[in-house]
Amino acid sequence: MADQAKVRAEFIEKVGLIAQGENLPRIAGRVLGLLIFDGQAVSFGSLADELQVSRGSISTSTRTLIDRGLIKRVTKPGERQDYFQLGERPYATMMRNARLSFDRSKAEVEATVAQLSDGAARDRVRAYAEFYSALSDLAQDSAERLDRD
Numbered sequence: 001m002a003d004q005a006k007v008r009a010e011f012i013e014k015v016g017l018i019a020q021g022e023n024l025p026r027i028a029g030r031v032l033g034l035l036i037f038d039g040q041a042v043s044f045g046s047l048a049d050e051l052q053v054s055r056g057s058i059s060t061s062t063r064t065l066i067d068r069g070l071i072k073r074v075t076k077p078g079e080r081q082d083y084f085q086l087g088e089r090p091y092a093t094m095m096r097n098a099r100l101s102f103d104r105s106k107a108e109v110e111a112t113v114a115q116l117s118d119g120a121a122r123d124r125v126r127a128y129a130e131f132y133s134a135l136s137d138l139a140q141d142s143a144e145r146l147d148r149d
Contacts, residue, residue, distance in 0.1 A: 008037050012051070027053055028061035031084070032070060041074050041083040069093040092146035099139035106132035 012033035019029020109129040116122040
């Protein structure tokens, strides 16, 4: 069996890299990875210490994740420090966020379709809009499935 501390560290870093590939700050992904792996509320200071990053980076990253509905800020009685934990149904939220992105892309492409008079180019660009429409539908179906689970 692999050393759990090593597996944890590698998972946190993997989620950071995944987030970076999705145009999120790598630190935000690492925060998310830590919260997913540990499954409990973690203090602001502990996030900075565990991830060995500045408090400013934690502040920016947690705001980004809160804005996307992936984590939430919680308090503990008698504690002055903020704590963070996974939001409600974060994976369904990720799919809903993806759907919004696909819908925006589709709208942008459809705006071009509306300007085209050439049939062949118009058909190709319309097919591209349909690609985003299909992705949006899949994301919606996935969000609904994840909400049920």
